[in-house]
Amino acid sequence: xxxxxxxxxxxxxxxxxxxxxxxxxxxxxxxxxxxxxxxxxxxxxxxxxxxxxxxxxxxxxxxxxxxxxxxxxxxxxxxxxxxxxxxxxxxxxxxxxxxxxxxxxxxxxxxxxxxxxxxxxxxxxxxxxxxxxxxxxxxxxxxxxxxxxxxxxxxxxxxxxxxxxxxxxxxxxxxxxxxxxxxxxxxxxxxxxxxxxxxxxxxxxxxxxxxxxxxxxxxxxxxxxxxxxxxxxxxxxxxxxxxxxxxxxxxxxxxxxxxxxxxxxxxxxxxxxxxxxxxxxxxxxxxxxxxxxxxxxxxxxxxxxxxxxxxxxxxxxxxxxxxxxxxxxxxxxxxxxxxxxxxxxxxxxxxxxxxxxxxxxxxxxxxxxxxxxxxxxxxxxxxxxxxxxxx
Amino acid sequence: xxxxxxxxxxxxxxxxxxxxxxxxxxxxxxxxxxxxxxxxxxxxxxxxxxxxxxxxxxxxxxxxxxxxxxxxxxxxxxxxxxxxxxxxxxxxxxxxxxxxxxxxxxxxxxxxxxxxxxxxxxxxxxxxxxxxxxxxxxxxxxxxxxxxxxxxxxxxxxx
Numbered sequence: 176x177x178x179x180x181x182x183x184x185x186x187x188x189x190x191x192x193x194x195x196x197x198x199x200x201x202x203x204x205x206x207x208x209x210x211x212x213x214x215x216x217x218x219x220x221x222x223x224x225x226x227x228x229x230x231x232x233x234x235x236x237x238x239x240x241x242x243x244x245x246x247x248x249x250x251x252x253x254x255x256x257x258x259x260x261x262x263x264x265x266x267x268x269x270x271x272x273x274x275x276x277x278x279x280x281x282x283x284x285x286x287x288x289x290x291x292x293x294x295x296x297x298x299x300x301x302x303x304x305x306x307x308x309x310x311x312x313x314x315x316x317x318x319x320x321x322x323x324x325x326x327x328x329x330x331x332x333x334x335x336x337x338x339x340x341x342x343x344x345x346x347x348x349x350x351x352x353x354x355x356x357x358x359x360x361x362x363x364x365x366x367x368x369x370x371x372x373x374x375x376x377x378x379x380x381x382x383x384x385x386x387x388x389x390x391x392x393x394x395x396x397x398x399x400x401x402x403x404x405x406x407x408x409x410x411x412x413x414x415x416x417x418x419x420x421x422x423x424x425x426x427x428x429x430x431x432x433x434x435x436x437x438x439x440x441x442x443x444x445x446x447x448x449x450x451x452x453x454x455x456x457x458x459x460x461x462x463x464x465x466x467x468x469x470x471x472x473x474x475x476x477x478x479x480x481x482x483x484x485x486x487x488x489x490x491x492x493x494x495x496x497x498x499x500x501x502x503x504x505x506x507x508x509x510x511x512x513x514x515x516x517x518x519x520x521x522x523x524x525x526x527x528x529x530x531x532x533x534x535x536x537x538x539x540x541x542x543x544x545x546x547x548x549x550x551x552x553x554x555x556x557x558x559x560x561x562x563x564x565x566x
Numbered sequence: 567x568x569x570x571x572x573x574x575x576x577x578x579x580x581x582x583x584x585x586x587x588x589x590x591x592x593x594x595x596x597x598x599x600x601x602x603x604x605x606x607x608x609x610x611x612x613x614x615x616x617x618x619x620x621x622x623x624x625x626x627x628x629x630x631x632x633x634x635x636x637x638x639x640x641x642x643x644x645x646x647x648x649x650x651x652x653x654x655x656x657x658x659x660x661x662x663x664x665x666x667x668x669x670x671x672x673x674x675x676x677x678x679x680x681x682x683x684x685x686x687x688x689x690x691x692x693x694x695x696x697x698x699x700x701x702x703x704x705x706x707x708x709x710x711x712x713x714x715x716x717x718x719x720x721x722x723x724x725x
Contacts (some may be wrong), residue, residue, distance in 0.1 A: 236698040243683075244708055280593065407644065410621050410672035423644055473601045498642045499593045500624060500651070513638065526626035528640075536675040565698060 215561030305506035396449030400551035413508025418457030627680030
């Protein structure tokens with residue numbers, strides 16, 4: 176025994192010394208493309224040192240279907256809208272909204288107030304739907320199965336309203352350049368108010384069930400912290416940016432449609448359970464945004480003017496040559512359309528600045544130094560939809 | 567700052583790096599910048615306290631047809647509340663643009679996308695490889711003269 180000890184020349188005398196002398200090497204683990212917590216087909220290449228994540232390299236493109244190329248081949252601007260639906264397919268109304276606002280600015284037409292109000296109601300409904308999915312699946316990622324079912328139950332109610340209005344539950348093709356495909360049903364206001372009355376207590380229920388759950392907080396607070404300066408440098412937007420404490424919402428900061436006439440607040444992350452910009456903050460911004468959306472919907476329904484929703488739909492869409500960048504606040508963040516028109520009936524170029532694409536690019540900045548299990552929590556808190564990341 | 571102020575500031579500092587632009591009569595005024603001097607121009611626009619462009623909203627590759635390519639930068643200041651568009655024009659024969667990845671980290675993926683779909687080469691980018699298309703894809707799909715290949719790894723492409 177004594178002999179072997181003297182034989183090893185660099186025998187460390189302390190615990191830290193033993194740890195240093197252990198042979199460690201970094202390992203690469205592939206997470207995805209078919210991993211339930213990647214919310215679609217996303218592959219993450221994790222470089223790990225034991226349980227600690229040294230780097231994350233996202234590999235995207237599995238759902239790339241040439242949205243921008245398709246747009247150039249459309250014979251009409253109106254034909255782009257069903258494709259725009261399929262980008263962020265859990266909040267299709269918001270995608271349409273951005274595109275029609277951009278096309279209308281390019282055409283220099285104004286649409287009737289009634290159309291604008293209905294669009295805002297639909298966009299806010301789609302924010303609620305999208306956040307319900309984000310929250311429900313986030314709970315499931317972390318191990319809480321029940322909230323997902325509650326969220327899906329409430330989401331159905333909104334989808335019923337969509338279905339009654341335009342016949343579709345997921346991909347609507349509802350907002351057209353200059354107007355809408357259908358006017359709302361006569362009992363629309365009543366239905367919407369019913370929903371608002373129903374939904375407010377459900378948010379509190381969700382908070383009791385998930386938001387202030389001790390295990391949930393332990394898994395999300397102080398995890399994946401994104402400081403405000405880094406967030407801006409990565410140009411992340413939506414709840415991810417506001418979770419870092421930056422009060423930036425295009426509905427207020429670069430207003431479009433009738434948002435200036437509506438009264439609402441911008442919730443930001445305050446670091447109540449941990450650090451500003453952690454996963455819990457990003458999650459909680461979404462919960463508060465649903466409350467604000469309900470407020471907006473109630474105001475908009477009360478103010479809903481009468482009018483002809485098809486009055487401003489142009490017979491021929493042929494914008495003058497020129498380019499425009501229009502950004503709107505979707506549930507995921509800043510969705511930008513850069514449209515270049517060349518004077519013909521089809522767009523010369525459509526570039527989509529997808530909020531999920533940009534938010535996902537900040538994933539490595541949030542994840543370095545985290546544990547492997549935290550990657551699931553961090554990725555869920557960004558709330559990506561791969562249909563929009565890959566376009 | 568107005569678009570005119572920003573253009574004047576850049577001309578005073580960089581002289582011939584500013585090659586033109588359109589500052590009035592369009593929804594988004596733009597300034598044309600020499601492609602290989604973009605990094606220094608953008609660094610100034612970010613760091614100058616009066617300009618303070620802290621966010622790169624969008625970076626778009628462009629093919630104007632006839633072998634003319636370009637990159638369009640939409641930048642925004644969350645503190646000063648102004649926006650400007652920068653355009654850089656290159657040719658398909660020499661598609662080199664200075665990378666602004668070191669100025670705004672968000673440019674990393676946007677530039678990879680422009681490289682992937684248009685074949686624009688961003689000099690100084692730390693990791694310039696395809697992002698949406700498969701790594702072994704040939705050609706740049708969003709170019710106007712792009713022809714869809716008949717086969718990809720033995721699989722028929724047109725459907």
